[in-house]
Amino acid sequence: MSSDRFILIKAWSYTLWADIDHVLSQLLIAEITNRIPVIYWPTHCLHNGFVQTNGFELYFEPISGYTIYHIAKPEYTYYPPIWDSDSLLADDRDRDTWMYRNIGDIISSNANVVVGDAYYNVSELIPFVKKQHSTYGMTVEQTYHYLYGKYIKIKPDIEMEVQGYYxxxxxxxxxxxxxxxxxxDENEVFDARNSKEYGNQYWNKVYKRYIKKRNPEKIRRLSPKGRIKKxxxxxxxxxxxxxxxxxxxxxxxxxxxxxxxxxxxxxxxxxxxxxxxxxxxxxxxxxxxxxxxxxxxxxxxxxxxxxxxxxxxxxxxxxxxxxxxxxxxxxxxxxxxxxxxxxxxxxxxxxxxxxxxxxxxxxxxxxxxxxxxxxxxxxxxxxxxxxxxxxxx
The missing domain is CATH 3.40.50 (Rossmann fold)
Incomplete structure (x- = not known):
């Protein structure tokens, strides 16, 4: 593995297990592209709260011997091109636009540091896995299981608590x-009757905004032709x-x-x-x-x-x-x-x-x-x- 090729895995949702899911997919990208993974969860992650601390390493053993400070070098190149050595600690507020975050562009980049702050499901990455890779031919869940077992190790004090209760x-x-x-969440209501009307099969955004302005207990009156699943x-x-x-x-x-x-x-x-x-x-x-x-x-x-x-x-x-x-x-x-x-x-x-x-x-x-x-x-x-x-x- 080259010593000047990295993938910086930033927090995606700022919640613990969602970000671990994100980390696993980025670790697969690291293996596919032969990059050294570096994980950084900032102070404002939900379960961090410590100033200038990497939230990931509060709970899990480091993935590599590198930190975000090792890869913030003026001579390094970065992808997406919005990043440079001075901006790595910040968040990109426009990342939801997915600009420069196409999977193919991320994997094919020759930059020294690729920044992974957008979520990909492992199922989206499997087509890029080559025959010589350990996960070739695995199902999505088998791949997740492989990645989790290889990389995610909880801190000894947490392991002691787990074993003690067990x-x-x-x-x-x-x-x-x-x-x-x-x-x-009493304010979350899914109106499945019109799931396709607003172009979203999982969430009726118009209906959600409408309900939140009113008492959720009055839902039956607002939808007389519907019934509610508890x-x-x-x-x-x-x-x-x-x-x-x-x-x-x-x-x-x-x-x-x-x-x-x-x-x-x-x-x-x-x-x-x-x-x-x-x-x-x-x-x-x-x-x-x-x-x-x-x-x-x-x-x-x-x-x-x-x-x-x-x-x-x-x-x-x-x-x-x-x-x-x-x-x-x-x-x-x-x-x-x-x-x-x-x-x-x-x-x-x-x-x-x-x-x-x-x-x-x-x-x-x-x-x-x-x-x-x-x-x-x-x-x-x-x-x-x-x-x-x-x-x-």
Whole structure:
């Protein structure tokens, strides 16, 4: 590997597991282009908070022996051309325009330093993998698993916390089912009835703005011809399947929501396990969880929960969650050990933790039965499809 060819992997979303997902795809680019990876997460990342500190190395071991300061040299060339040795520490506020960020241009660049601050799913990079590369012929998830196992190593103090909790609460209670439940944002409403009208199959932006100006509880009045699917409504039926089929002894809950913990405590009693981390109410912002100077604690809690989930025997998660997908990449679960949930409506997928408005069902019981059978069949087909989800959050 050349000593003057680098890829600077900047933060993409400023949240921990989303940025790890971004890091993995950029590491694949580094291998494809024979570049030395350098990772830099700035102070304003959600789980950083320390001045002039690389947020990545607060939680994970360094990927290489280089830092951003080693590659900020006046004699170096940079791509995209908006960068130079003086601007590397800054963020490009126009990166969402994707100017100079075409995958082919990034991979073919001869600059000393390529800056990776735009997100690519591994599935978009697989066509550029050559036969001699270790991941050639792998599926998307196999590639993610390879990259994660090769590069991502948590700090020893975090590993000690993970192992301590595992020894105390999980080790002697197998089989254990891990369940990841994202908070419900009361202001997030997906109107699936008109998903294509505004050119976006996942999000009706006009409808979202309209709802946020009003009380979300009045949604039924605003959409008299629709019905609402309850957020996270599929979890408990899925949990019952695992409990009955595999004789689950304990359920390990991962969530950042106070209401979810209380709900699951009432339903599952002493069967429920969860770590003693800080959680917030469904309507609060994640940034309200702590003061900037103790953000590392929150990051540790997030990593601890994820790695503990990977030590369980089965996993139920959210298909639109980076945390859920990370838990799957830490180890090889096998096809029958995992369920990632989502709403499926008219062959389109929507996050399970949002209110989804669909067309009101017909009163004719025969028509309702046929439609439900079709929905179940489509859900079954979707679960057979393997590969990454570029819309996971």
């Amino acid at each position: 020894n105390s609460w999980i080790k002697n209670n197998h089989p254990v089912l891990a369940v990841h439940v994202r908070r419900v 957020p996270n409504g599929l979890y408990h039926s899925e949990i019952r399947k695992y409990v009955e089929k595999y004789n689950i002894k304990k359920i390990f809950l991962l969530t950042d929501c106070e209401e979810t913990v209380k709900e699951y405590q009432k339903l599952y009693g002493t069967k429920l396990l969860f770590t003693d981390g800080k959680r917030i109410k469904s309507g609060d912002e994640a940034s309200q969880m702590e003061s900037p100077m103790i953000k590392r604690r929150r990051g540790i809690e997030l990593i601890k929960d994820t790695y503990l989930a990977a030590k369980c025997d089965f996993f139920i998660g959210n298909d639109f969650s980076h945390l859920s997908h990370t838990a799957l990449r830490i180890k090889d679960w096998g096809d029958k050990s995992v369920s990632l949930l989502y709403w499926l409506y008219k062959k389109l997928k929507y996050p399970i933790n949002v209110k989804l408005i669909v067309k009101k069902e017909s009163n004719n019981i025969i028509i309702r039965t046929i439609k439900r059978a079709i929905e179940l069949f489509n859900e079954y087909k979707e679960r057979l499809i393997k590969g990454g989800n570029k819309y996971a959050k």
